[in-house]
């Protein structure tokens with residue numbers, strides 16, 4: 553049987569796409585934004601879905617081995633201007649609703665994902681609150697910052713992943729840290745492995761005629777510079793004749809490791825072009841890079857279950873749940 557995944561704060565399903573690629577099966581999704589809900593429905597037409605975690609009851613969530621939560625990061629992100637309200641914020645505070653549900657079901661494992669600003673928000677106190685809440689429910693924990701550029705996509709994107717396994721800290725550590733990293737031998741750690749392939753040129757097009765690009769994109773943010781104060785223009789591409797343009801939505805999808813048009817809704821012609829682009833940029837900027845999630849999925853399966861190739865019926869279970877990408 554495939555490892556069953558219930559997803560909270562699903563966005564456009566970057567985490568689920570990667571976990572499925574590894575051989576897990578998605579059982580449930582929860583997402584509030586109508587645009588994202590539409591994309592989820594397109595890719596996972598048969599999965600039960602809730603639209604507000606504050607209203608979800610434990611009996612709404614099908615029995616699952618792993619619960620995932622990429623809870624909103626607006627109140628934690630370093631990209632945000634001004635003070636960060638952290639876990640007291642109306643958005644990031646939805647973490648507490650996740651904990652309420654967790655308490656009622658205690659799935660075998662949890663995976664949390666967020667911006668690395670979670671580590672420093674309120675001098676580290678918010679991160680402590682997260683760890684403490686999971687610890688009090690009996691989860692053994694491990695955490696690690698993973699950067700998308702180390703997983704074959706051309707983007708600097710550092711995110712903190714927290715894995716909890718109920719009453720089993722050893723498995724939590726084994727999931728996030730490969731055995732070769734646990735002997736304190738820095739020379740064999742992931743970031744010192746062979747250099748990441750430079751795929752950026754492939755993502756944006758013809759290397760001779762332009763556009764000209766750097767080897768690696770800066771992190772794709774959900775919000776524009778106007779909202780966050782970050783220099784979004786670093787992700788512009790330029791041509792030898794002097795023209796400059798922003799990434800297209802498909803290029804942003806590629807930089808994030810999604811298949812082309814993952815975020816193109818079936819009713820795209822009913823949305824004004826500018827509005828549609830901005831909805832797509834925003835959704836992709838919020839997402840987990842599927843390649844990172846696929847690595848995590850392999851680790852979850854390896855530690856919690858049998859490896860994919862020995863598990864019968866995994867592909868069928870996955871295909872039954874979603875249409876081909």
Ligand SMILES: C[S@@+](CC[C@H](N)C(=O)[O-])C[C@H]1O[C@@H](n2cnc3c(N)ncnc32)[C@H](O)[C@@H]1O
Pocket residue numbers: 560561562563564565566567568582583584585588603604605606622623624625646835838839840841
């Ligand atoms: C950081 S994003 C998660 C992205 C997702 N992991 C992905 O790969 O696409 C957080 C998501 O939480 C959603 N959200 C905000 N409030 C919510 C609520 N009350 N209930 C459920 N989801 C909510 C947001 O719309 C947003 O898509």
